[in-house]
Amino acid sequence: MTILAFACQRDTLSAALDRARRIVAARNTIPILSNLLLRLDANGTLTIKGTDLDIETTVHVENIDVVTAGATTVPAAAFAATVAKMATGRLQIDATDTALTVRAGRARTTFPTFPEQDFPDISDKHPTHTFTIPHFDLRRIYEKCDFAISQEETRYFLCGVFLRPIAGKLVATATDGHRLSRLELDMPDGAKDMPGIIIPDRTVSMFRELGDKEDLPIEVDLSERYIRLRSPKLTIYSKLVDGNYPDSERIIPRGNNQVAIVELDALMAAIDRLLVLTEKDTRRYRMEFTAGQITLFSKGDNGEAEDTIDAACDFDLTVGFNGKYLQDMCKTMVGPKLRLEMGDASAPPLIRDEGDDTREIVLMPMRV
Amino acid sequence: MTILAFACQRDTLSAALDRARRIVAARNTIPILSNLLLRLDANGTLTIKGTDLDIETTVHVENIDVVTAGATTVPAAAFAATVAKMATGRLQIDATDTALTVRAGRARTTFPTFPEQDFPDISDKHPTHTFTIPHFDLRRIYEKCDFAISQEETRYFLCGVFLRPIAGKLVATATDGHRLSRLELDMPDGAKDMPGIIIPDRTVSMFRELGDKEDLPIEVDLSERYIRLRSPKLTIYSKLVDGNYPDSERIIPRGNNQVAIVELDALMAAIDRLLVLTEKDTRRYRMEFTAGQITLFSKGDNGEAEDTIDAACDFDLTVGFNGKYLQDMCKTMVGPKLRLEMGDASAPPLIRDEGDDTREIVLMPMRV
Numbered sequence: 001m002t003i004l005a006f007a008c009q010r011d012t013l014s015a016a017l018d019r020a021r022r023i024v025a026a027r028n029t030i031p032i033l034s035n036l037l038l039r040l041d042a043n044g045t046l047t048i049k050g051t052d053l054d055i056e057t058t059v060h061v062e063n064i065d066v067v068t069a070g071a072t073t074v075p076a077a078a079f080a081a082t083v084a085k086m087a088t089g090r091l092q093i094d095a096t097d098t099a100l101t102v103r104a105g106r107a108r109t110t111f112p113t114f115p116e117q118d119f120p121d122i123s124d125k126h127p128t129h130t131f132t133i134p135h136f137d138l139r140r141i142y143e144k145c146d147f148a149i150s151q152e153e154t155r156y157f158l159c160g161v162f163l164r165p166i167a168g169k170l171v172a173t174a175t176d177g178h179r180l181s182r183l184e185l186d187m188p189d190g191a192k193d194m195p196g197i198i199i200p201d202r203t204v205s206m207f208r209e210l211g212d213k214e215d216l217p218i219e220v221d222l223s224e225r226y227i228r229l230r231s232p233k234l235t236i237y238s239k240l241v242d243g244n245y246p247d248s249e250r251i252i253p254r255g256n257n258q259v260a261i262v263e264l265d266a267l268m269a270a271i272d273r274l275l276v277l278t279e280k281d282t283r284r285y286r287m288e289f290t291a292g293q294i295t296l297f298s299k300g301d302n303g304e305a306e307d308t309i310d311a312a313c314d315f316d317l318t319v320g321f322n323g324k325y326l327q328d329m330c331k332t333m334v335g336p337k338l339r340l341e342m343g344d345a346s347a348p349p350l351i352r353d354e355g356d357d358t359r360e361i362v363l364m365p366m367r368v
Numbered sequence: 369m370t371i372l373a374f375a376c377q378r379d380t381l382s383a384a385l386d387r388a389r390r391i392v393a394a395r396n397t398i399p400i401l402s403n404l405l406l407r408l409d410a411n412g413t414l415t416i417k418g419t420d421l422d423i424e425t426t427v428h429v430e431n432i433d434v435v436t437a438g439a440t441t442v443p444a445a446a447f448a449a450t451v452a453k454m455a456t457g458r459l460q461i462d463a464t465d466t467a468l469t470v471r472a473g474r475a476r477t478t479f480p481t482f483p484e485q486d487f488p489d490i491s492d493k494h495p496t497h498t499f500t501i502p503h504f505d506l507r508r509i510y511e512k513c514d515f516a517i518s519q520e521e522t523r524y525f526l527c528g529v530f531l532r533p534i535a536g537k538l539v540a541t542a543t544d545g546h547r548l549s550r551l552e553l554d555m556p557d558g559a560k561d562m563p564g565i566i567i568p569d570r571t572v573s574m575f576r577e578l579g580d581k582e583d584l585p586i587e588v589d590l591s592e593r594y595i596r597l598r599s600p601k602l603t604i605y606s607k608l609v610d611g612n613y614p615d616s617e618r619i620i621p622r623g624n625n626q627v628a629i630v631e632l633d634a635l636m637a638a639i640d641r642l643l644v645l646t647e648k649d650t651r652r653y654r655m656e657f658t659a660g661q662i663t664l665f666s667k668g669d670n671g672e673a674e675d676t677i678d679a680a681c682d683f684d685l686t687v688g689f690n691g692k693y694l695q696d697m698c699k700t701m702v703g704p705k706l707r708l709e710m711g712d713a714s715a716p717p718l719i720r721d722e723g724d725d726t727r728e729i730v731l732m733p734m735r736v
Contacts, residue, residue, distance in 0.1 A: 078644050078670035085641040099671075107641055109673035273453040273475055276446050302446035303467075305477035 005067035005094035006040055010086050010104065012061055013046075017080040019209060019234050020048040020059040023202070024076040032073065036080075037119045038100075039071035040064060049119070050076060055203055056122055058235040067094070071116035074100050082109045123237050127221035127228070131190035133170075135231065136214035138207040141172045144183045144359060147328040149201045150176035157243030161204050164196030166249070173248045179325050180248060180362040181332070188220075195224050198241035203227070206236055252362055253350050256341040260289055260313035261354075264335030267294075270307040271330065274298040275323045277305045283324040286368045289317040289342065298323060319345045320368035329361055373435035373462035374408055378454050378472065380429055381414075385448040387577060387602050388416040388427040391570070392444040400441065404448075405487045406468075407439035408432060417487070418444060423571055424490055426603040435462070439484035442468050450477045491605050495589035495596070499558035501538075503599065504582035506575040509540045512551045512727060515696040517569045518544035525611030529572050532564030534617070541616045547693050548616060548730040549700070556588075563592050566609035571595070574604055620730055621718050624709040628657055628681035629722075632703030638675040639698065642666040643691045645673045651692040654736045657685040657710065666691060687713045688736035697729055 020036055028034045037049040046061040072095045079102075083091065086104040093102050101110045141161055150158035155177070162173045170185040210218055210231040219230040222240075229236045271285070277300040278284060286297040295308045319342070330338075334355030341350040345368070351361040388404055396402045405417040414429040440463045447470075451459065454472040461470050469478045509529055518526035523545070530541045538553040578586055578599040587598040590608075597604045639653070645668040646652060654665040663676045687710070698706075702723030709718040713736070719729040 075670040078668075081644040082641065082673065085637070085644065087637065106677075107638070107673070107675040109641070109645060109671060111671035269453070269455065270475065273450065273477070276449040276453065277477060300446075302443040303477060303479035305450065305475070307475035309474075 001096060002068050002094055003097060004038065004040060004070035004072050004100070005092075006046065007065040007067070007090055007092050008046070008061065010083060010088055010091050013091060014080070014084045016046075016048055016059045016061045017076075017083060020050045020057050021076040021080050022050070022206065022209065023052050023055050023057055024050040025052060026077055032114050032118045032120070034075055034077070035073035035114055035119070036076040037071065037073050037116060038095075039116065040066060040069050042066060042069045051120060051122060053120060053122060054200065054239050055206070056237040057206070058237070059233070070095070072100055072113045073116060073119050074111045074113055079111055082111075122239070123226075123228070126223060128223045129190060129194045130219070130221050131188040131194075132217040132219050133185075133188045133191075134214065135211040135216040135218050137170075137185045138210060138218055138229070139214070140183060140185070142204050142207045144332050145172050145174035145181045146201075146204060147332060148174040148176060148179050148181040148361075149204070150174075151201075152176070157198060157241060157245055160198040160200045160241045162196060162198050162245040162248065165192050165194060168192070173245075175246075175248060175362075178322065178364050179329065180251065181329075182248070182252065182360040182362075184358040191220075194222065196245060197222060197224070197227065198243060198245055199227060200238060200241055203236065203238040210234055210236070251348075252360060253341070253343055253348055256343045256347070256350055258289075258315045258317060258342040260294065260311045260315075260340045260342065261337050262294065262309060262311045262340065264330060264333050264338050264353075266309040267338065268327070268330045270296050270309050271323055271327050273307055274305045275327060276300075277303050278323050282366070283322045284366050284368070285321050285323040285326065287319050287321060289313050289315060289319075291316075315342070317342055317345060318368060319349075320366035321363060322366060325363055329363065369464060370436050370462055371465060372406065372408060372438035372440050372468070373460075374414070375433040375435070375458055375460050376414070376429065378451060378456055378459050381459060382448070382452045384414075384416055384427045384429045385444075385451055388418045388425050389444040389448050390418070390574065390577065391420050391423050391425055392418040393420060394445055400482050400486045400488070402443055402445070403441035403482055403487070404444045405439065405441050405484060406463075407484065408434060408437050410434060410437045419488060419490060421488060421490060422568065422607050423574070424605040425574070426605070427601070438463070440468055440481045441484060441487050442479045442481055447479055450479075490607070491594075491596070494591060496591045497558060497562045498587070498589050499556040499562075500585040500587050501553075501556045501559075502582065503579045503584040503586050505538075505553045506578060506586055506597070507582070508551060508553070510572050510575045512700050513540050513542035513549045514569075514572060515700060516542040516544060516547050516549040516729075517572070519569075520544070525566060525609060525613055528566040528568045528609045530564060530566050530613040530616065533560050533562060536560070541613075543614075543616060543730075546690065546732050547697065548619065549697075550616070550620065550728040550730075552726040559588075562590065564613060565590060565592070565595065566611060566613055567595060568606060568609055571604065571606040578602055578604070619716075620728060621709070621711055621716055624711045624715070624718055626657075626683045626685060626710040628662065628679045628683075628708045628710065629705050630662065630677060630679045630708065632698060632701050632706050632721075634677040635706065636695070636698045638664050638677050639691055639695050641675060642673045643695060644668075645671050646691050650734070651690045652734050652736070653689050653691040653694065655687050655689060657681050657683060657687075659684075683710075685710055685713060686736060687717075688734035689731060690734060693731055697731065 039047040044064045172183045221228040288295045337354040339352040407415045412432045540551045589596040656663045705722040707720040
């Protein structure tokens, strides 16, 4: 007996499947988690859902030619790959209790299915706060903070971006204990009383998928346990990291008074060049600040390197850094200049991007 | 004491290093094999050599500004990466007995060196045959035979392309026992008495590097033990595989008389689509030939698929193939049509490319 049947354009369905299945792992100990839920209503809206029990992604496709409204679940990877490889044009899809078949021309592929009821629903329905935020701001959280998120699962509370209101701004912070990135955003209406939340790394990296246009408003629902982000293309529902984020504001060294201004491009070129010759485990650089310049040194099994760049700078200081962390940071900067606010050799500097006054970066020094 | 010193353009040196170092492994139990030999003569020609003891690559750079002619060896990967990252423009290079320094502007990097005498010379100096062959033909050997070369080191004699004269043609053959690719080339002057040689897989894959222009003549020197290929850009010296190639001519089934003609694009699309649903280990397809069409079937854990393509064909036959092998083969074909000369269900077909009559391909069938 047919429980679901429809026709649609291959390209439309293929694009939707790609978005919905991004969080579906190829191998799962729970078989249903390898599947996508397809649900078609009588008005021609097809809802496609994928989940890994921490995150759920939902895509809607409109204007489907409905034959039989209904729902089922299919193996995500095989279904998406098959649809993508079908001839361009119209696809016919129909499902019985146990199998779903895709047809295009003389090609036909049949997948085993699980019933809709087996598909887990992780969505909590009671948001405490609702607001909209421009897609541009969410993308900036990803682009400017992602590099500093911890990858150490033992410090799970650092494995995400901490987002909370401070003095009329929405502040995003990421740190792995070696570096910290802080970003200030305009406060959306309705967010000023929101709790501090830790958004998991993987959810942050999906922010880009929400839209293509910068000014697209994204609807956000949240409580202390979850966040839901909704754009016309995609809905992301995600659990939040359940932990206490450290008091990151306190470790930002705003009183450093030795200031050096450098060209971002010159610093990046020097870092890049010297990174060839560092030890793989430490990536250590020595930086010597003197009047008008900074000299960088690195050393590894295959030799040693140095380079000097101009800097507006009038103090003497020798300090060590992880060159890879310097490089990661520079890649997120706009420039053309950076402002390095240095303490003494063992104190972390505060680094600012002259092209973007919403950012503050802290890098822990290494012993030299 | 300076034993080598010169100046040159970064881009010229960087491109030459990239070509010379391609066969230098990053980690070697013999440290000198991680190095490149640099030798500068008084006329301004810099010779750069890399080797892994089986293959040696040599690049010449002309018009170097000589300060001190001489030779040394430097760590290949670190030196090439550093040169590539120096500021564009002129580089200064000088070496003492124990170290080599590269300078550009205020950047300076120093590498430890080994003396020239430590660098192994594997080149044999007595070719028995010398001829020239267009680069186009060498590239075709790579493009049309590489996919069929065996990767099984226990059958080392199949881990290369067998090249020998047959009836006035130069014939290249590769096979891994499951498929065979045969290519006929025009006989170069001076090659008609050459012995049958097995050129190692890695050497074949370097043929592309010899030049950019198709009609570039490549000088070939060879004996039963080695081959040297020389273009203005690069010289490749390679040991040959020391073994007996099987009598591949005998297994090419030239008497098959059931002929099907298919469109390459249609066959590739069907294969591609069905490959999603095969078992990872066998990749098995069933192909059913009937009047005017071929129907393909595949099956895996996630479902089953079929597709039908038109074929000029007037016989009934069911035969099994490895779909991945079919796909590999199709990617090397020109089309627009293929000619499948079939035997019975257990006999290998001979496949011809209607756009390229220099090729013959054999695919072993699988039980269905």
